[in-house]
Ligand SMILES: NC(=O)c1ccc[n+]([C@@H]2O[C@H](COP(=O)([O-])OP(=O)(O)OC[C@H]3O[C@@H](n4cnc5c(N)ncnc54)[C@H](O)[C@@H]3O)[C@@H](O)[C@H]2O)c1
């Protein structure tokens with residue numbers, strides 16, 4: 001495929017290519033300071049788009065617009081009307097799925113197949129919450145005082161700030177924005193500066209759906225991330241902040257939000273154990289590991305970070321895994337035949353190398369060495385598999401967020417539970433066994449917000465997604481997602 005086909009301009013619907021942020025129903029093409037920043041293709045460093053770098057004053061206008069729209073219009077719209085808007089956004093996303101996927105691949109580097117499945121996943125949140133929007137219920141309560149009557153109602157919390165990472169440039173936004181818009185909240189999104197193009201394309205589709213002006217805003221900056229974060233946390237006009245990203249940044253945002261007791265949802269880092277017992281279907285477990293570990297080339301918060309295989313099946317498991325990983329075709333995400341794209345940047349690649357070398361130095365055996373592929377570009381990496389990784393390796397404690405597959409060996413259930421839980425993270429975990437007693441025991445014993453049994457892929461708008469421990473709190477998706485974007489009001493009628 002010729003290099004020119006990797007340009008943003010080659011997508012079909014040119015309206016999806018925006019030249020600036022979306023603030024209170026207006027598309028800005030220039031910031032007041034005239035400053036700009038570049039968005040590049042991580043596969044080759046080529047500039048995809050140059051966007052205005054907003055001033056804090058312009059971000060303030062977005063917050064104010066979202067605030068005024070909430071009070072003047074949006075909170076008074078009917079759930080049925082909001083459901084229709086959400087359904088339209090879903091349909092528009094699917095109509096433009098190929099273009100949206102190409103935008104994701106260009107700015108993030110993942111393969112087109114991966115990007116297309118992200119678009120469908122992202123759109124599914126609008127479908128799900130279009131169905132949930134009209135179904136918000138309260139309770140009637142028997143109070144202690146006999147002449148009182150009590151009931152509760154759920155109301156939208158207000159303006160929601162949404163801060164998202166680069167690894168799912170579309171889905172991490174829709175998981176938050178869909179429920180916010182469904183419940184009657186307005187939204188100010190700050191995407192990662194490396195992947196703002198999908199957020200802007202989404203803004204265009206949301207505008208087209210008829211959602212009132214000012215209800216959905218996208219603010220962008222290439223240089224003022226921390227200041228913008230502080231502003232979103234400290235603004236009294238914003239009532240909730242929802243963040244997906246690293247635990248390090250989550251802690252900063254939590255501290256900053258203390259100033260006005262803002263409601264928070266934090267979807268933070270993971271360190272998922274993937275545990276395979278000796279009675280499991282080994283080929284199935286290997287196939288599921290490939291999907292789980294290498295989606296986005298290992299740059300997902302729920303991907304397996306530590307693989308625990310019971311000693312009796314280690315050799316069989318490792319040799320099957322090796323043969324399958326060696327069939328991967330690494331390349332530009334838009335190149336024909338590419339199964340896996342590149343990493344987002346060279347820092348991510350350096351971390352994979354660091355975890356790999358540390359484990360080898362501490363005694364891990366090299367199954368497939370993998371490593372950088374400079375002939376393809378500075379962010380390309382051939383996946384690495386290590387076995388007999390010692391528990392003292394850094395990767396046993398830290399999230400790699402890349403294509404390193406470290407295999408630890410275990411002998412007993414007690415041992416693997418102890419090691420799997422020996423981390424401050426608790427997002428996803430995986431168990432493979434045909435024994436229902438093992439499955440139940442492990443599901444209850446693993447310290448994680450989500451335990452996936454006999455499958456490596458479980459993400460779904462229908463399920464509550466979120467972590468425990470330092471992986472954060474709050475749940476997105478499902479019925480439970482509504483709770484994070486609404487407040488329960490108690491109405492007490494006395495002296496009846
Ligand atoms: N739990 C989940 O659902 C989930 C999903 C995806 C990614 N993650 C986690 O995200 C991490 C990888 O993403 P990342 O490297 O982009 O994370 P990151 O925390 O560096 O960045 C995430 C977002 O925060 C912004 N940001 C960075 N510093 C900020 C600051 N001081 N104030 C305000 N905003 C700031 C970034 O611009 C970006 O938009 C991994 O740890 C991964 O596990 C978690």
Ligand SMILES: O=CCCC(=O)O
Pocket residue numbers: 167168299300301302459
């Ligand atoms: O990276 C984190 C999100 C992954 C998912 O929603 O499946």
